[in-house]
Amino acid sequence: MTASNASGFPVRSASVVLAQTNIDTDQIIPARFLSTTERRGLGQHAFNDWRWREDGSANPDFAFNQPHNAGRSVLLAGRNFGCGSSREHAPWSLRDLGLQVVVSSEIADIFRGNALKNGLLPVVLPEAVVQDLMTRPDDVLTVDIEARELRTPDGTVHTFPLDAFARTCLLEGVDEMGYLLARSAGIQHYEDTHHAR
Amino acid sequence: MTASPKTLFDKLWDAHVVIPETEAAPAVLYIDLHLIHEVTSPQAFTELRARGLKPRRPDRTKATMDHSTPTLPAGPDGRLPYASEASEKQVATLARNCAEFGIELFDMSSDQRGIVHVIAPEQGFTLPGMTIVCGDSHTSTHGAFGSLAFGIGTSEVGNVLATQCLLQRRAKTMSITVDGALAPGVGAKDVILHAIGVIGVNGGTGHVIEYRGSTIEAMDMEQRMTLCNMSIEAGARAGMVAPDEVTFDWIARTPRGPKGADFDAAVAHWRTLRSDEGARFDVEVHIDAADIRPTLTWGTHPGTAIGVDVPVPAPVDAAERKGQDYMRVVAGQPLAGMPVDVVFVGSCTNGRLRDMREVADVLRAHRVAPGVRMLVVPGSEIVKREAEAEGIDAIVRAAGAEWREPGCSMCIAMNGDLVAPGQLAVSTSNRNFEGRQGPGARTLLASPTTAAWAAVRGVVADPRERFSDHREVA
């Protein structure tokens, strides 16, 4: 989907830290908020059960409720972020919350794919690097898709893997459905040769 | 020159490549069967409409409603007790989308409706050799038939609706070989929980798992579906089992599978769908069936699996400590003996006839312990009818448990069936994440036998007691 892809990179932002490992998509957006037929408006429920108390008030201990984290668009998360369900509502809610980049030492497959389709960049770096970044969340990081680099203010450069196709899509705003539609002739040929029985 | 030996995954992948992958772009992969449900499809249809498109192959698309549907019957006014207006609207939206675009829908009035991963194999839509996707991570279930089946996001649901194709990078391969006989009271759910415990909650990331070995070959289709279902809980893209006579027998009995000469021709092809002798996997794991005990989870992800009588390990990091605090388990003590509030039997993992029978086996001679709420939710209308024909509903009710209408129910707690804050549930579903079964709910994943035995004992207990000890006659 094209909506938000091309804009916004490189990102320059300090980070919000959620050090916990295995943050699953049920934590990112609990199932009871999936009864929507829209993509928008899920940001208020991102990390809902950690963010809001039962009486509806904000949990002051939770990172996203702390005033100094307001407006930050990079999330530093513990290993195996985004495991669990295939709900695209997870990256929708994180984008709606204002995030553009998630950094972790491991990011679950389906979440990673869903994130890329919504202009949320998954950045996988070695665990030691992520741990180190977590000790300095106020550093303004530069996340550069073109160079596949995350740069810290002291000049350290961390390159991260990014699929060439995903990179092109993010940079040029190419959308996958359009790309596939443009290959209709090939798809027709496949159907003709494989299903003609 | 002989071709190098291929894995089952390689064969399925190669047969579905429309345009091969390159450094610059993923492969265009053809999808044979697209399953949709109410929760992850509405925005995809919106996108289709916005672009003025129609589904390319509505005939290869099947729809059901399962996640947010009530499991209680309609009230006196004939209305179904939906948990919210939003849920009802979501279900209605699916019905409208299917009607507009000519997609076959198993709706609330259908006597074949049920959880998407239960009904597609039941109908004979799921066949060996297929690529199958659904906006649902447990699509891996269908791999039990020797298909390449995996979960996708809503944007991809839109892509498949529009083009019947997906952009995919080839996955790595992993084999999990299980050999030997399972002990009485130990089943497929214990095998997969044990396996996830061995490889870890992210141990399968980037891989497609093929389950093999004598233990797997001895399993029926329902057990193989339980196994493949939870592949995603190890982070794997998909799980699969090579098709064999057991698979063909199942398909022969389905209403919509191939018939007559078509069936015979299909079987001849399906027999070629196995990993060649000498095929190499990127990762190979071996498990001895004799090592597998009745297994449950102690933490807040499915990788925290241990034998029922094994002490909970000391936490290795802050996340595990948080998980143990949330679950209120004590390191050094086994799960056996923990008092249970709720027992849930159902879901696409364990909501099939075999699972209902396992529960009835336990409940036939016992009552649910006082203070325990037990919900038994068949995975489909067909499972429900077949179970009722065997009197299982009566056994369940007589034991003091609830027998419900088919749906996802307490597995995802979207439909109003939920575990109260702080309560401990032993569940046959697939996820024990914080709040998965309701805010503050604590979930232990287990087999139907272990779950039913916990309901009877009122505490987590070793179901092997039934085969060795006096309690069975008590």
Ligand code: SF4
């Ligand atoms: S039963 Fe649970 S895991 Fe299976 S499809 Fe329904 S919600 Fe998903």
